[in-house]
Amino acid sequence: MAENNFSIAASLSSMLEAKRYASVRDVLVTMNPADIAATLEEMEEGRLPLLFRLLPKEQAAETFVEMEPELQELLIKGFSDSELKDVLDELYVDDAVDLVEEMPANVVRRILSAADPQMRKEINELLRYPENSAGSLMTTEYVSLRPEMTVEDAITRIRRTGVDKETIYTCYVTKDRKLLGLVTVKDLLLAPDDEMLIKDLMVTNVISVGTMTDQEEVAQMLSKYNFLALPVVDNDNRLVGIITFDDAMDVLEDEATEDIEIMAGMTPSDKTYLRSTPWDLFKHRIPWLMLLMVSATFTGMIISGFEEALAAQVVLTAFIPMLMDTGGNSGSQSSVTIIRALSLGELEFADLPKVIWNEIRTAVMCGVVLAIACFGKIMLVDHLLLNNPSVTPLVALVVCLALAFTVLVAKIIGCTLPMIAKRLGFDPAVMASPFITTAVDAVSLLVYFFIATTLLKL
Amino acid sequence: MAENNFSIAASLSSMLEAKRYASVRDVLVTMNPADIAATLEEMEEGRLPLLFRLLPKEQAAETFVEMEPELQELLIKGFSDSELKDVLDELYVDDAVDLVEEMPANVVRRILSAADPQMRKEINELLRYPENSAGSLMTTEYVSLRPEMTVEDAITRIRRTGVDKETIYTCYVTKDRKLLGLVTVKDLLLAPDDEMLIKDLMVTNVISVGTMTDQEEVAQMLSKYNFLALPVVDNDNRLVGIITFDDAMDVLEDEATEDIEIMAGMTPSDKTYLRSTPWDLFKHRIPWLMLLMVSATFTGMIISGFEEALAAQVVLTAFIPMLMDTGGNSGSQSSVTIIRALSLGELEFADLPKVIWNEIRTAVMCGVVLAIACFGKIMLVDHLLLNNPSVTPLVALVVCLALAFTVLVAKIIGCTLPMIAKRLGFDPAVMASPFITTAVDAVSLLVYFFIATTLLKL
Numbered sequence: 009m010a011e012n013n014f015s016i017a018a019s020l021s022s023m024l025e026a027k028r029y030a031s032v033r034d035v036l037v038t039m040n041p042a043d044i045a046a047t048l049e050e051m052e053e054g055r056l057p058l059l060f061r062l063l064p065k066e067q068a069a070e071t072f073v074e075m076e077p078e079l080q081e082l083l084i085k086g087f088s089d090s091e092l093k094d095v096l097d098e099l100y101v102d103d104a105v106d107l108v109e110e111m112p113a114n115v116v117r118r119i120l121s122a123a124d125p126q127m128r129k130e131i132n133e134l135l136r137y138p139e140n141s142a143g144s145l146m147t148t149e150y151v152s153l154r155p156e157m158t159v160e161d162a163i164t165r166i167r168r169t170g171v172d173k174e175t176i177y178t179c180y181v182t183k184d185r186k187l188l189g190l191v192t193v194k195d196l197l198l199a200p201d202d203e204m205l206i207k208d209l210m211v212t213n214v215i216s217v218g219t220m221t222d223q224e225e226v227a228q229m230l231s232k233y234n235f236l237a238l239p240v241v242d243n244d245n246r247l248v249g250i251i252t253f254d255d256a257m258d259v260l261e262d263e264a265t266e267d268i269e270i271m272a273g274m275t276p277s278d279k280t281y282l283r284s285t286p287w288d289l290f291k292h293r294i295p296w297l298m299l300l301m302v303s304a305t306f307t308g309m310i311i312s313g314f315e316e317a318l319a320a321q322v323v324l325t326a327f328i329p330m331l332m333d334t335g336g337n338s339g340s341q342s343s344v345t346i347i348r349a350l351s352l353g354e355l356e357f358a359d360l361p362k363v364i365w366n367e368i369r370t371a372v373m374c375g376v377v378l379a380i381a382c383f384g385k386i387m388l389v390d391h392l393l394l395n396n397p398s399v400t401p402l403v404a405l406v407v408c409l410a411l412a413f414t415v416l417v418a419k420i421i422g423c424t425l426p427m428i429a430k431r432l433g434f435d436p437a438v439m440a441s442p443f444i445t446t447a448v449d450a451v452s453l454l455v456y457f458f459i460a461t462t463l464l465k466l
Numbered sequence: 467m468a469e470n471n472f473s474i475a476a477s478l479s480s481m482l483e484a485k486r487y488a489s490v491r492d493v494l495v496t497m498n499p500a501d502i503a504a505t506l507e508e509m510e511e512g513r514l515p516l517l518f519r520l521l522p523k524e525q526a527a528e529t530f531v532e533m534e535p536e537l538q539e540l541l542i543k544g545f546s547d548s549e550l551k552d553v554l555d556e557l558y559v560d561d562a563v564d565l566v567e568e569m570p571a572n573v574v575r576r577i578l579s580a581a582d583p584q585m586r587k588e589i590n591e592l593l594r595y596p597e598n599s600a601g602s603l604m605t606t607e608y609v610s611l612r613p614e615m616t617v618e619d620a621i622t623r624i625r626r627t628g629v630d631k632e633t634i635y636t637c638y639v640t641k642d643r644k645l646l647g648l649v650t651v652k653d654l655l656l657a658p659d660d661e662m663l664i665k666d667l668m669v670t671n672v673i674s675v676g677t678m679t680d681q682e683e684v685a686q687m688l689s690k691y692n693f694l695a696l697p698v699v700d701n702d703n704r705l706v707g708i709i710t711f712d713d714a715m716d717v718l719e720d721e722a723t724e725d726i727e728i729m730a731g732m733t734p735s736d737k738t739y740l741r742s743t744p745w746d747l748f749k750h751r752i753p754w755l756m757l758l759m760v761s762a763t764f765t766g767m768i769i770s771g772f773e774e775a776l777a778a779q780v781v782l783t784a785f786i787p788m789l790m791d792t793g794g795n796s797g798s799q800s801s802v803t804i805i806r807a808l809s810l811g812e813l814e815f816a817d818l819p820k821v822i823w824n825e826i827r828t829a830v831m832c833g834v835v836l837a838i839a840c841f842g843k844i845m846l847v848d849h850l851l852l853n854n855p856s857v858t859p860l861v862a863l864v865v866c867l868a869l870a871f872t873v874l875v876a877k878i879i880g881c882t883l884p885m886i887a888k889r890l891g892f893d894p895a896v897m898a899s900p901f902i903t904t905a906v907d908a909v910s911l912l913v914y915f916f917i918a919t920t921l922l923k924l
Contacts, residue, residue, distance in 0.1 A: 213498075231719065268806050271802075272799055274802075281804070289803075297795055297799075305843065307787035311783055328783075332791075333758060333794075341751050345739060348723055349740075354740060366747065370751065378752075389763060396770065411759075
């Protein structure tokens with residue numbers, strides 16, 4: 009995909025150099041705005057304003073929406089006031105709000121003064137909702153119908169007002185701004201009779217969200233119900249906006265990326281990888297590495313505490329990495345499964361006993377099988393094959409007992425911590441592998457040394 | 467959400483016991499099929515057929531599609547032939563194909579014999595496409611128009627045939643089955659003139675996918691372009707089906723879950739957590755744990771190889787967990803970032819040099835900062851506070867040099883392995899933390915012991 013945009017970018021560049029502007033335009037108009045944006049991002053920044061001016065108005069605005077914030081800012085700075093106004097007039101309100109949220113203050117002032125008064129008012133209203141809420145994600149450009157309209161009236165209204173609406177396919181029926189029901193264009197087109205009243209055709213048990221609902225929950229609902237759009241209502245059930253499926257898809261992808269980043273011990277980032285500088289990457293990664301390095305002090309202290317035992321039986325050290333890694337892996341298997349299930353709304357805190365019971369049974373099976381395999385491996389490889397005299401059957405037994413117990417503890421910690429985090433209002437993903445690894449490391453070393461000192465009488 | 471379904475399930479159960487079937491029906495008909503399915507899953511299995519029969523035909527079919535395969539099988543086994551036929555007649559072909567793919571052979575035979583001949587033929591055609599291909603995801607129920615139709619003809623055709631189509635909002639213009647263009651219902655409704663010809667109204671540069679395109683790529687395209695549906699064409703550009711946004715959303719969620727599971731060292735599962743038995747969980751987790759336990763043999767061998775050095779300076783053992791964990795965390799930060807960027811199509815193999823250069827610069831910053839912090843921590847906590855005589859400044863230097871180098875190696879391995887895996891046609895997610903942890907462990911221990919034996923002259 010990227011390669012393709014790159015080659016288009018190259019051929020556009022050479023056309024521009026040859027001043028073949030008409031040919032450039034002919035290429036651009038056949039392209040989808042998302043592809044134009046990706047191509048423009050591959051071009052030299054100096055050429056952007058010229059290329060952008062070659063686009064027809066509507067396509068220019070659609071392309072603008074698809075671009076990265078840095079390039080949007082660059083373009084705006086090059087726009088005349090009337091060019092800026094042209095682009096803004098073509099934007100949907102939710103896209104304008106996204107833009108305003110990304111731009112620095114001086115650019116925001118220019119945007120707001122260039123927007124027409126109605127749009128400026130709507131942008132300012134939407135900006136009041138907290139980030140990641142349904143209110144900040146919604147658009148106010150929906151089709152509203154009255155219950156006493158006929159099907160024919162409704163279609164006439166859609167024809168008259170539809171051009172500026174984010175979607176016309178789901179229309180909302182309101183009275184005194186209260187949401188009464190919805191009809192789809194499919195219902196309207198397939199209605200047996202053009203004189204039928206909207207109130208007789210509409211679906212009345214409408215599923216809606218509040219303005220403060222979290223955007224992830226909104227996206228999950230759109231996905232679950234396969235809706236094209238979801239209405240957003242205020243506390244008095246007055247319709248204030250709609251959220252469309254395309255925004256929900258973006259939210260689902262962003263939230264999955266965010267979960268994955270947090271689970272791997274990083275502060276989530278809005279930038280794509282190739283747009284991130286090493287400094288950006290550093291800032292998102294170092295706090296967690298630092299925290300986890302410092303927390304590893306505990307494991308170091310545990311080992312120091314058993315220094316004498318280790319000095320007497322240095323062979324025990326050789327199995328520390330295996331125990332720690334298996335513990336870490338077992339724990340993150342459980343935690344990551346639980347975190348994803350929580351994100352998808354498949355689990356909630358009340359399921360905790362069931363989850364723990366599931367994990368205990370799984371851990372016992374995993375632990376027993378691993379311990380037996382590990383015993384066999386140690387006796388076969390370390391004892392017989394490598395002929396290491398300090399690896400006795402008793403040492404193998406110590407390692408395998410510690411292993412089985414570590415797996416059990418790791419899985420219990422791994423499934424419990426994320427659910428408790430969720431209950432306490434934290435992001436469960438924070439509890440994923442790095443944290444659990446540290447906790448499991450400490451417990452597994454304690455268990456290992458306890459079993460070793462007892463059985464080997466150190 | 468689940469709690470809500472649970473309480474509805476409880477009140478439906480008591481209504482059923484009181485044989486208040488009309489009330490049950492009144493509750494069910496106001497609910498969305500996805501919610502009915504979730505509620506039914508909370509009920510005793512024995513009550514399902516009765517409840518299902520209380521639903522109106524269309525709603526019953528929509529609910530059926532939303533249910534888990536085990537319950538679908540249970541219901542089908544209880545259906546009479548005519549009940550089965552009623553449900554099948556209401557299903558879209560792609561949902562019928564999904565059903566057939568999930569059911570055991572004897573149930574499939576019943577389904578195919580109950581389906582009407584046209585549907586049976588279409589199911590059999592779609593079953594021929596490989597799993598996870600566009601062909602297996604698409605439905606054949608789309609609206610097709612002819613280029614010489616007028617807007618009025620087109621609307622008439624939609625009215626006549628639309629009821630059975632998965633979407634009517636994007637209509638495809640074909641001639642001799644070849645895809646020529648598309649018009650949306652919005653275009654049709656907003657057309658200036660009812661007599662305008664479709665060929666003058668249609669968009670001709672249609673973005674389409676082939677039948678063998680991977681479903682993840684299809685979903686990414688729908689998300690990128692914000693399309694309601696994407697046409698699927700064969701090698702001769704003949705339209706064979708469409709894929710709608712709701713299926714794309716499911717694919718995006720499933721693929722993200724699958725990536726997360728693989729990254730955490732698990733075989734991906736189709737079942738939700740609460741539907742998975744401990745045996746299911748065991749089967750998906752044990753192969754990886756086993757593999758990683760065995761691969762930890764190498765780290766054990768490295769430690770055994772330096773047994774003498776460790777016996778001379780037991781304090782070195784205390785820092786092994788910290789080195790291994792920091793290395794593992796650094797590596798998985800890089801690998802997980804790269805894997806996600808590959809999944810989202812933001813990166814490709816050609817970017818490898820740029821990625822490595824990015825990661826090296828990030829690693830140097832992280833490594834230097836961590837090493838300095840670690841030196842300070844060791845001298846402050848271990849040397850001064852805990853007053854451990856064996857922790858000399860030279861030992862601290864050894865640990866910190868090893869730490870910085872480990873971070874560098876971990877980040878290079880972490881970013882390189884997933885991109886190479888992708889290039890070789892493997893799933894990059896397989897290369898995430900568990901694998902990289904093992905590789906990084908081995909390298910970091912070798913570096914640690916090399917620096918220790920050199921500087922401490924062991």
